[in-house]
Amino acid sequence: MIAHILSTGDEVLLGDIVDTNSAFLCSALKEMGIDVQKIVAVGDDVNDIASVIGDSSLTADICLVTGGLGPTRDDLTAFAGGKAADDRLELSQDALASMRSYFKKRGFVLTKDNEKQAMLPSSSNMLINYNGTAPGFYMKINRCLFFFMPGVPSEMKIMFEKEVKKILVNEFSLTDDILIERLTVFGLTESKVGSLLKGFETKFSELRLGFRATFPVIEVKIILIDSREDKDISDIARAKQWVIQQLENKVISDRGLTIAQEVGRLLTKLKKTLAIAESCTGGLISNMVTDVAGSSNYFLFSGITYSNDAKINILNVRKETIVEYGAVHDQTALEMAEGVRRKAGADFAISTTGVAGPGGGTEEKPVGMVCIGLAGSELSMAKTYRFSFDDRVKNKKIFATTGLELLRRHLVLLDKTP
């Protein structure tokens, strides 16, 4: 099956926004077993839109169109769809009723301006917009089934999930009964993950592999399509084990959690609390930890001690330690972790002190060097790492993830201890 995606709207072509809709749709189609052959983006121009629709109507089986369904005069997609199909627009009673119900729920009244959004090609069927005013629609033009959806990501996504998927499954005898296993990987480059998993496709021909890199972690997806038929579901379990084995100890979650979610899950399970002392990561670890809903159950306190005075006065790092070894040193990291743990009365504490750059590096302590401390009731350690990025924000990210990973490994051991 040949699938195309058409993204409309001047904002994409002006570079004002990045087209994340198309990536979402590619990923969603892939999970249904449909490969996308081409993505096209054009501006709010009827002729440009109609011309691309015309091309796809002759060469593709399905085409997902986003954008241009709003109430303003820039919103021309329905008109362009009608033009390409040689079909006139008419007021869709279904669309009107759907809009009325949406407006009513929010206590608004439908205006004449809004009614324009209910003018759809006469041969089309309406798609409900659960999250906004503009209804979508779908229609066959030549050999291709077109789905027209809004450009606002939150509206488009729910329309795809609730409406489009169902129709695709029926029309093309697909399944939406998909099993996906997600693994979170840290400590390998994308190309290294790719080469370690080489041979997956031949080994597990019923399965598909997907990747999504968000520095410094990579999500690996193992996808089993059509699990309703009597394909062997144990396959995906075997594949998961194989992937984990190939990636050795770099899998930080075998259920697709972020490092902070996984640390939170383990702390909750073990009924332990956490404190954090950050220097070079400047609050990033705390921010990652508190992005997790429910983190107030285990996270107590962080001290972001940029100045040496704060390290000494608030975390009780010994002045002599700073004088003798400097702020960036294992001994300082150790005392920071111990200090913040005592201060907060927490079970565990991690700490960071290093050089994020771009300035501040020396030959002995270059940009990219970080000392990470870990303290618990029966544990006190620090370790130095060196990364090779010049970029301050990248360094903060990899330092923070490394700190949480050190804690995670300890919690995993603890969890396994009888």
Add this chain to the structure above:
Amino acid sequence: MIAHILSTGDEVLLGDIVDTNSAFLCSALKEMGIDVQKIVAVGDDVNDIASVIGDSSLTADICLVTGGLGPTRDDLTAFAGGKAADDRLELSQDALASMRSYFKKRGFVLTKDNEKQAMLPSSSNMLINYNGTAPGFYMKINRCLFFFMPGVPSEMKIMFEKEVKKILVNEFSLTDDILIERLTVFGLTESKVGSLLKGFETKFSELRLGFRATFPVIEVKIILIDSREDKDISDIARAKQWVIQQLENKVISDRGLTIAQEVGRLLTKLKKTLAIAESCTGGLISNMVTDVAGSSNYFLFSGITYSNDAKINILNVRKETIVEYGAVHDQTALEMAEGVRRKAGADFAISTTGVAGPGGGTEEKPVGMVCIGLAGSELSMAKTYRFSFDDRVKNKKIFATTGLELLRRHLVLLDKTP
């Protein structure tokens, strides 16, 4: 002039990555006065790539192609370019020399595998890759000038800036002498900014307007193209004043700085230091502040006090305050700011305490409510805000920006006081 962009590579069509290259190129071309008519993305398939190149060669004046120049067998763009141009590939001595020099600098030796990357269409000219191994190239096919660049963003961007731009300027008598004014806006939606700036194009017909929204701020760009000709440069100054006037007091930087950069600039100028006490923002403010290089000159300490004990024991919030008013209250925010300021010995302190959600809201203190404190040597205040987002991460972002904005406004006043 008609410009197309062609993005090649399976990873985009599989949804594994979002195509940020095209947004960068659209924005860069717009700043040169060139509008992009169409973006196309296809996978690593010679026929698909050659077919799109063929289409653009007949309908566009320029086409920027990214991806597929690497050493592996997936990298087929040069071959597809040759196919579309009916041209054979040959070993480019320029490309080989450029690669040799790149490898030598890094102490590597060129392998046979790498040599494949120097095989370019015979009628093409090489483009230097300053940041990687694969050289780019440009060539005319039919009416269209094609530029082939690598897909790795850091390699593509520098090739565009250093090589492609120069050639475009020469070939099409353009200018790269562009004046851009950037304004950072906070407290307005994108559509509100759009409607407040309605009429800009007719008022300042020589200028262009661009937007880039990164929640919760919006960057407004005012672009003057071709300032070499005797266009009135004072126009852009007038336009900037007009835009600032239209947006009233929502412009947080008139030079495109982030809120944290602007606060840092003002603190540096006023020779003042900063401490922060965060509850619901959980380290995000500190992280934003420390993302700014050089922030160690004014930022001293943050206490991320999630637990009430930490607020009381570390920041010296009075126990009675928490008992009487609760953790989310102006009085608590006030004492947090005062407490952390004293603790760190800082000139200024800000604090946040609120409900980021998704849980924890009550009728009296709903999700989206935040109390922000601000303390200085002659200043102590707190203010409550209510936002309507359910999303934890969005709430943290808007709370944090609001906190920094409260401080910024005070610093601006201080800066103006004789």
